[in-house]
Amino acid sequence: MSLGLQAKALTTTLLLGLLLSACQPPGQNADGSATFLPAERELIFSLTPLGEPPPNPSNRYADKADAARLGQQLFYDARLSGKGNLSCASCHNPALGWSDGRPKAVGISTGTRNSPTLWNVSHQRWLFWDGRADSLWAQSIQPLESPLEMGATRTGLYQTFQREADLKQAYQKVFGPMPVSRSAINQSTDWKSLPEADKVAVNRFVSHLGKAFEAFERKLVSGESDFDRFARGLRDNDPKLQKAMSVDAQLGLRLFIGRAQCVLCHSGPNFSDGEFHNLGLPAIPGVAADEGRHAGIQAVLADPLNSLGRFSDADPDDTWADKLRYLSQHNSNRGEFRTPTLREVEHSGPYMHDGRFSNLEQVIAFYNTPEVHTPALGRREDTLQPLRLSAEEIKQLSAFLKSLSSGPPAVALTKPPA
Ligand code: HEC
Ligand code: HEC
Structure with a gap:
């Protein structure tokens, strides 16, 4: 190819690129898939892969x-x-x-x-x-x-x-x-x-x-989900692997780690910070309000089978039991519940500690307008703010949550051992 022709081809490509990107919403490729900024990529990689369960020194039979x-x-x-x-x-x-x-x-x-x-x-x-x-x-x-x-x-x-x-x-x-x-x-x-x-x-x-x-x-x-495959594709710059997630699910992922702020609590490879939060779910008429973490703290400290007790296999100076050593009950624990995992979440509805939502769209709709509810107990965490998600965006978030599934459990685990 002559220099002139090359230059012409380059200009055409550039122009085409410009034209295409002009038709695309910002942050999306020509095929509609999401583009991710470096900071977003970091967040995505913090969510995958799941890896092995952490050791539990209080149970010497844990991996036998x-x-x-x-x-x-x-x-x-x-x-x-x-x-x-x-x-x-x-x-x-x-x-x-x-x-x-x-x-x-x-x-x-x-x-x-x-x-x-x-x-x-x-x-x-x-x-x-x-x-x-x-x-x-x-x-x-x-x-x-x-x-x-x-x-x-x-x-x-x-x-x-x-x-x-x-x-x-x-x-x-x-x-x-x-x-x-x-x-x-x-x-x-x-x-x-x-x-x-x-x-x-x-x-x-x-x-x-x-x-x-x-x-x-x-x-x-759980095994490798569509999201894990997608993230691997993103890391390795493999467009084929990135197809593991639909365009909707990719846009949902961007909301999850961005504007919708889900990742503040559903963090790390198990999509849970392992901690307790008051989301300000409203009271249900006729149902007693649930103390949640407030009563849970008292109960775990009183349990003779807790990690500070004589039935734990951990060394007395192991840091395993520190989470109990420094635990005490506060008023702010009223109405708090532990952040659940979101892996495989599409299979385990209804949702929330009291099963009040029958599908994922209802859960997301709640997060969309938390301010319209009076919390059953205590006060809603400030991290939960009105999200102003459109119906389309609620669908995208839901598509993302469904990309966290990896298929049914191994048959050998689903019945008594042979
Ligand atoms: C402030 C921390 C926090 C934020 C932010 C947050 N979650 Fe949650 N999420 C929780 C807690 C805690 C629960 C359990 C609440 C309960 O049962 O009362 C929960 C429950 C859920 C459930 C139900 C899972 C099940 O097994 O019942 C889904 C789905 C979910 N969250 C998705 C999301 C999405 C999507 C977002 C972003 C729009 C989000 N969460 C933002 C803490 C949070
Ligand atoms: C009647 C239904 C029922 C039976 C039977 C049952 N569970 Fe559960 N399981 C629940 C409920 C409800 C919870 C949540 C209770 C709560 O948080 O107060 C739970 C919670 C759990 C949790 C905690 C999960 C988490 O994310 O924190 C584990 C682990 C568990 N069950 C294992 C078992 C095992 C092992 C058995 C048999 C010895 C068992 N369950 C029998 C209903 C049941």
């Missing part, structure tokens, strides 16, 4: 295969409930995003809160909507004993494992001999009334069950 296998067996076993008719999977159904599709959980009777997903739950530092457990192993005894959920007791569970030969054998394979209790205990014995040594024996036993549950739950980590 035989403990995970036992945990999986117990997760699907209804003999652990008071009446033998409910298992963890009744409310954490793998086919429903490890949730139950209901606004509020239904066990022995209807509870007051929504069953959260268990996807990536091992990435959370506090468990439950109010953070009243500080480890997955301590968490698991609560649904077992809740009179609204599984209705068992820790003494009753101890009896069940003594009685059912297969359960006892499976337990002893992982943890060694069952701790010995000298009292005549049964399902209705209150463990708090036992002599000290037996109290310890029974609590040691349930903490082991919890450690097996946790080992299984650490396997519930």
